[in-house]
Amino acid sequence: MRNHAIILPMSTDLIQRLRAAGYKITPPRLAVIEVIQREGEHLNPQEILEQAQALHAQTGRATVYRTLELLTQLGIVRPIYVGDNGPTYIRADGAHHHLVCSRCGRIVEFDACAADSMGCELESRFGFHITSHLLEFYGICPQCQTSDASQSQ
Amino acid sequence: MRNHAIILPMSTDLIQRLRAAGYKITPPRLAVIEVIQREGEHLNPQEILEQAQALHAQTGRATVYRTLELLTQLGIVRPIYVGDNGPTYIRADGAHHHLVCSRCGRIVEFDACAADSMGCELESRFGFHITSHLLEFYGICPQCQTSDASQSQ
DNA sequence: ATCACAAATGAGAATAATTCTCATTAAAGC
């Protein structure tokens, strides 16, 4: 039974990176990568499993965890924890900017970010090759400011 | 049996905040707060439990979770996820700046931060009352840059 | 100080999330 039947219009460069690092190109890995490439942001392991299974039915849960770990190692994806939910995965390039309410968990995303310019300085200062960043501000949202102090969501 | 026996040189203002929000001041809560005040950063729930039990022996695990949730709601502490470990708790004031290696998980902390100035702008733009922030850059550390691509830790 | 009441607690059960184990499969290079 051939599984190559799935025609994935995958970004070939990611496959190259996997292969270059000595990893095999397998249907479950392709499925997970495809899911993240396509749907992208903030999927949790369960959701990634489900969507990967839509592409490659016999994909197992353990393999999804293993693949996410591998892709994280390779700097392709990254777990992110926002609010009180478990991890969700995002592409490890690009930036994420959140405004998080400590009281109700409400999250606002914003764009403009002074951090971009900091990247260069840090690169030379610490020798890191920086690929992305996360900037989160915490505080109390307008709604929670006006309502009673001892409430939730 | 009186449990008030524990003399805690606690910052009274936190007690005030708890009381003001209608919560009772109990030995386990005092113990957890004391642990975080004193030791402060990056303790996980297990460690917080152990240290709280050193202050108030009969403190239960569930209560630690409940107290951490409460303190998070009140904006006193905040869970933080760094590397592949579970949550650890930090005081919700002040800022945290990390440089995280995607490959080996190495973490470098840095100080200077352009984000402070952004806070004001965001406050007026979104109406949040901002109390702290987290800025994390992700990339590859010097050590991992020089070593082979397919390695870990 | 005592009382009444609701909130908070501890113990352990229940659940959910993640990791491990191991026999089987299949990708990659020859």
Next chain:
DNA sequence: GCTTTAATGAGAATTATTCTCATTTGTGAT
């Protein structure tokens, strides 16, 4: 096509977290 070895899926095992419920204990009123 054949060999080697990494990768896989299934489910067991483990770990972390939440829930349940009977009991205790702060708190404000008396």
